[in-house]
Amino acid sequence: MFEDFFLRALLGGIGASIAAGPVGCFVVWRRMAYFGTALAHTVLLGIALGFLLSVEPIFSVFAVCAIVAGCLVLLERQQYLSVDALLGVMAHAIFAAGMIVVAFMERVRVDLIGYLFGDILAIGTVDLWLIFGTATVVTAVLWMQWRNLLALTINQDLAAVEGVPVERVRLLMLFILAAVIAVGMKIVGMLLVVALVIIPAATARRFVATPEQMAVLSTLLGIISVLAGLFASLRWDIPAGPAIVMAASICFAISLAVPVRSSGNSG
Amino acid sequence: MDANGSAGASRHRPLVSVHGVCVRFGRRNVLDQVHLAVHPGEIVTLVGLNGAGKSTLVRVILGIIKPFSGTVRRAPDLQIGYSPQHVPRDPIMPMTVRRFLTLGAAASHERLDAVLQEVRANKILNFPLSEISGGEMQRVLLARALLRRPDLLVLDEPLAGVDITSQNELYRLIADIRDRHGCGVLLVSHDLHLVMAATDSVVCLNRHVCCSGKPRDVLRNPEFASLFGHDLSESLAIYQHAHDHRHDALGEPDALTPRANDSH
Numbered sequence: 001m002f003e004d005f006f007l008r009a010l011l012g013g014i015g016a017s018i019a020a021g022p023v024g025c026f027v028v029w030r031r032m033a034y035f036g037t038a039l040a041h042t043v044l045l046g047i048a049l050g051f052l053l054s055v056e057p058i059f060s061v062f063a064v065c066a067i068v069a070g071c072l073v074l075l076e077r078q079q080y081l082s083v084d085a086l087l088g089v090m091a092h093a094i095f096a097a098g099m100i101v102v103a104f105m106e107r108v109r110v111d112l113i114g115y116l117f118g119d120i121l122a123i124g125t126v127d128l129w130l131i132f133g134t135a136t137v138v139t140a141v142l143w144m145q146w147r148n149l150l151a152l153t154i155n156q157d158l159a160a161v162e163g164v165p166v167e168r169v170r171l172l173m174l175f176i177l178a179a180v181i182a183v184g185m186k187i188v189g190m191l192l193v194v195a196l197v198i199i200p201a202a203t204a205r206r207f208v209a210t211p212e213q214m215a216v217l218s219t220l221l222g223i224i225s226v227l228a229g230l231f232a233s234l235r236w237d238i239p240a241g242p243a244i245v246m247a248a249s250i251c252f253a254i255s256l257a258v259p260v261r262s263s264g265n266s267g
Numbered sequence: 268m269d270a271n272g273s274a275g276a277s278r279h280r281p282l283v284s285v286h287g288v289c290v291r292f293g294r295r296n297v298l299d300q301v302h303l304a305v306h307p308g309e310i311v312t313l314v315g316l317n318g319a320g321k322s323t324l325v326r327v328i329l330g331i332i333k334p335f336s337g338t339v340r341r342a343p344d345l346q347i348g349y350s351p352q353h354v355p356r357d358p359i360m361p362m363t364v365r366r367f368l369t370l371g372a373a374a375s376h377e378r379l380d381a382v383l384q385e386v387r388a389n390k391i392l393n394f395p396l397s398e399i400s401g402g403e404m405q406r407v408l409l410a411r412a413l414l415r416r417p418d419l420l421v422l423d424e425p426l427a428g429v430d431i432t433s434q435n436e437l438y439r440l441i442a443d444i445r446d447r448h449g450c451g452v453l454l455v456s457h458d459l460h461l462v463m464a465a466t467d468s469v470v471c472l473n474r475h476v477c478c479s480g481k482p483r484d485v486l487r488n489p490e491f492a493s494l495f496g497h498d499l500s501e502s503l504a505i506y507q508h509a510h511d512h513r514h515d516a517l518g519e520p521d522a523l524t525p526r527a528n529d530s531h
Binding site: 028029154161208210213 | 355357360366367395421
């Protein structure tokens with residue numbers, strides 16, 4: 001019915017949405033949108049290092065993201081600069097470093113646009129395995145740590161008293177965010193990957209009463225956006241990554257028109 | 268009635284005690300040589316001005332901060348129920364009272380109902396957290412602490428954001444819970460009026476313990492008076508006297524356990 005590349009794109013987009021949906025909820029709840037954007041800026045350096053060391057870019061991007069996230073957590077403890085300013089410094093410094101490394105490499109320069117804006121229609125079979133592998137790991141971690149992650153998000157001290165290993169769960173949160181960014185950049189590129197994470201979660205909020213409902217709905221909205229964006233891209237011959245993000249944004253705009261559900265007061 | 272708590276220790280052994288605790292942030296001494304102990308069935312109230320180190324001391328007792336020097340001893344298998352000073356209720360987080368209560372410990376529907384009944388907030392189980400009042404939120408936090416069947420309740424500013432009539436009620440509630448469960452209570456408060464009315468012992472903190480003891484004695488302590496002002500100190504002494512009478516005359520029916528049995 002469809003060309004193979006289109007089918008792979010559909011599957012890849014769905015896989016990425018499964019990982020991005022619940023993680024996006026935590027990004028929204030914990031106000032980590034800017035943190036996510038800063039992490040996405042490290043993608044370029046990850047890709048360049050991947051080419052230099054001949055490893056699959058998903059792995060090198062994840063590694064660089066995770067290391068930067070760890071550094072940010074350590075730097076957060078200093079009192080001198082606000083986290084906000086710190087993120088701005090780190091993100092752009094690492095992005096610039098990435099650009100410089102890339103400039104030395106003939107092979108990558110050709111694909112720069114592809115990495116900035118994503119190339120979902122070029123997803124191969126290996127990519128699909130990597131995407132679904134990552135989605136499985138992320139979902140498993142979320143499943144096992146769900147209550148800990150939620151308790152931590154609500155109040156860190158309370159969670160600590162109730163036996164949540166706070167530092168470990170915080171690191172886990174950052175790692176799965178790094179993993180989602182590494183996967184999402186394949187779909188919509190590093191400039192739009194945070195949109196794929198945040199917009200479905202922000203849209204879902206208006207229709208749910210519990211965190212679990214929000215995670216599920218956010219995943220569904222992500223999948224709907226991928227389907228809508230890909231078909232729009234096929235129909236009108238527009239770039240796929242931006243079409244997906246536009247579809248998600250249109251869902252968000254429509255959700256604003258729907259009155260907020262005042263959850264379960266009657267029941 | 269599970270009045271004995273489960274810490275196992277004798278009534279005279281403290282649930283938690285800190286000895287000579289110092290905490291430093293950078294080069295600043297936030298706590299200096301602090302001593303404090305909470306026994307089963309005892310309400311200890313920590314008072315002090317803003318920046319006196321009250322919340323820091325609480326976090327030391329909870330084990331979240333390691334002291335720079337000094338020791339913290341907890342009874343073996345001590346269960347702590349904690350109500351933090353400020354739990355932000357951001358509307359971006361869809362969270363019902365029911366879901367919030369089960370975040371700390373799994374609980375059956377019956378148990379959730381019973382605990383909310385105990386803190387007198389039984390009609391709000393399915394309400395969103397962001398839509399309940401400040402007083403209801405304090406009760407929900409208390410309920411979440413009670414779900415852990417604590418030997419020690421640590422309540423950081425449990426009267427914050429609560430209107431003045433409910434404050435009195437909430438304070439009675441805390442005393443009732445102590446009577447019913449026999450747990451120790453460590454309260455942090457800057458509202459001296461209510462504190463003085465129902466606490467067993469007061470610790471006045473100003474980076475160091477500037478005075479401690481029974482409310483009546485602390486009020487007469489010159490260091491306390493100089494910290495909070497002589498006028499306030501005197502008006503509190505009168506307030507406390509008046510409250511004693513009212514308390515005796517009312518004789519709350521659901522607070523049957525005489526407090527004297529618990530502390531001696």
